[in-house]
Amino acid sequence: MPELPEVETIRRQLLPELIGRRFVEAWGFDSPKFDSAPTATGARVDDISRRGKYLLIELEARRELVIHLGMTGVLRIRTDAEIAAQQDPYVRAWWRLDSGDVFEFRDVRRFGRVSVVAAGAYETMPTLHDLGPEPFDDQWTGADLYVALKRSKARVKTQLLSQRPVAGVGNIYADEALWRSEIHPARRSITKLQAERLRIAIRDVLEASLDNGGTTLRDYRTVEGGTGDNQYHLDCYGRAGEPCRRCGDELRSRVYDARTTTFCPTCQVN
DNA sequence: CGGTCTCCCTGACTGC
DNA sequence: TGCAGTCAGGGAGACC
Numbered sequence: 001m002p003e004l005p006e007v008e009t010i011r012r013q014l015l016p017e018l019i020g021r022r023f024v025e026a027w028g029f030d031s032p033k034f035d036s037a038p039t040a041t042g043a044r045v046d047d048i049s050r051r052g053k054y055l056l057i058e059l060e061a062r063r064e065l066v067i068h069l070g071m072t073g074v075l076r077i078r079t080d081a082e083i084a085a086q087q088d089p090y091v092r093a094w095w096r097l098d099s100g101d102v103f104e105f106r107d108v109r110r111f112g113r114v115s116v117v118a119a120g121a122y123e124t125m126p127t128l129h130d131l132g133p134e135p136f137d138d139q140w141t142g143a144d145l146y147v148a149l150k151r152s153k154a155r156v157k158t159q160l161l162s163q164r165p166v167a168g169v170g171n172i173y174a175d176e177a178l179w180r181s182e183i184h185p186a187r188r189s190i191t192k193l194q195a196e197r198l199r200i201a202i203r204d205v206l207e208a209s210l211d212n213g214g215t216t217l218r219d220y221r222t223v224e225g226g227t228g229d230n231q232y233h234l235d236c237y238g239r240a241g242e243p244c245r246r247c248g249d250e251l252r253s254r255v256y257d258a259r260t261t262t263f264c265p266t267c268q269v270n
Numbered sequence: 271c272g273g274t275c276t277c278c279c280t281g282a283c284t285g286c
Numbered sequence: 287t288g289c290a291g292t293c294a295g296g297g298a299g300a301c302c
Contacts, residue, residue, distance in 0.1 A: 001295065033278095053296080071295055072280085090280095109279045111296060127297060154273060161296080171295070217294095219281095257274065259295070 002069040003053055004135065004168025005209035006220050006228065010075055011050045013223035017077055018045045018057065018103065025096040028114065034105075037093035039116045040065045052131050052167030062119040066128065070111030072219040077101050108219070132166045135203050140166070142196030149190060156198075157185035158257045169202060172215055172237045175262050177201040179236035182246075184270035185261045186254075208233060236262050 002010070022044045028037030043059035050056060055075075057065035067075070079101055093105040093114050105114060115125060122129040132148060133140045148165035149156060159165050160174040169177065178185050180201040183194055190198065209215055214228030217238070221227065235245050240253035244264040253262050 068296080070279095070297085107279095108281070109295090111279070113297085125297090126299095152272080158273090163297090258276080260293090 001071050001170055001172065001217070002073060002214070002220055003170035003173055003209075004050075004206050005173075005212075005230070006214035007050055007053050007055055007069065007168070008210055009214045009228070010069075010223055011048050011055055014055075014057075014075065015048055017223070018048060018097070021045050022098040023095040023103075024098050027094050029092040029110075031092075031110065033110060033113045034092045036116045037065075037095065037105075037114050040095060051128065051134070052163055053170065054125075054128050054131075058119070059116075064117055064119050066113075066115045066117060066122075066125065067105065068113045068125075068128075070107060070109065070113065072108040073112035074106040074219065074221050075104070076106065076221075076223055076225065077103050127163050130164060132164045135166050135168060135199075135206055140199070142192065142199040145199045146190070146192050146195035149195060153188050155185060155256055156183060156187050156190060157259070157261055160202075161259060166199075166202060168206065171259060171261075172217075172234070173202065173205050173209065175237040176205040176235060179263060179268060180205060182267050182269065184268040185263050186256055187270060236264070238262065 023040050026038040026041045028034040040059060043063060045057055046060055047058040049058060053068060055067040059065060083102060088106060090106050090108045091104050092107045092110060095103045097103060133144065145165055149159055152159055157174055157178060160169045177198060181197040183190055183198055209230040212228055212230035212233060214220055215230040216227035217231055236251060239251050240262045242251055244251055244267060247267045249264060249266040251262055252265050253260060
């Protein structure tokens with residue numbers, strides 16, 4: 001599932017492909033999640049930025065093509081010859097570039113989303129509208145995280161997944177960061193010291209994954225079609241039943257708020 | 271209002 | 287081998 005490191009990897013790869021290009025034709029799958037794609041037709045791409053897991057393709061005239069990859073979203077650029085050689089029923093939106101190539105959004109499970117809006121007008125996307133700070137922002141402190149988490153009584157893991165305390169953390173990196181900072185995912189409050197440790201852990205696990213090109217468990221692919229390598233560097237996520245690399249006890253899997261969570265019952269204190 | 275639950279989707283996997 | 291049942295999960299919206 002694409003989280004911040006995966007989306008950032010994709011952003012960097014798309015930059016040289018899309019900057020300065022113009023969308024000359026477009027199509028969107030017949031669903032509210034994808035059918036606004038053609039409204040970007042005619043626009044030139046000025047820049048590509050990112051907020052959390054949201055890719056923001058900045059268009060001329062202060063408009064944005066917002067893309068969320070959901071669970072199975074893949075972005076790629078194909079030629080007509082490649083498209084003709086391999087029909088793909090899971091392409092949910094595409095934009096033809098003035099180079100002739102086609103920028104495609106493939107999304108098997110349709111958990112992703114496309115939206116063309118005036119720059120910064122995120123009212124129709126509540127999570128993006130109320131998105132927390134970027135974890136790599138130097139201005140973001142442990143005190144900020146502490147205050148943000150104190151606002152809610154939900155479990156710390158659930159709060160992280162809400163994108164409000166900090167942007168871009170999904171199930172994989174939430175489990176990794178909580179393991180690394182030795183915080184039990186079901187806690188409903190943490191100390192200032194724990195918040196600072198958690199902030200550092202979040203930044204470190206995201207940075208390590210970015211350095212590894214992201215985590216490919218199943219569907220995640222780079223723009224070039226490659227996989228990431230970070231799946232070989234996970235300490236916690238997906239390792240239930242295996243020994244904790246810190247204390248040796250067996251990692252456990254539990255469902256909290258409808259999300260599978262892996263943690264060490266011994267060193268992640270509740 | 272806020273915490274929690276359900277639903278959307280479909281390929282992969284499990285068990286009989 | 288085949289098929290039904292289960293699982294995975296980000297985010298929107300319903301529910302209490």
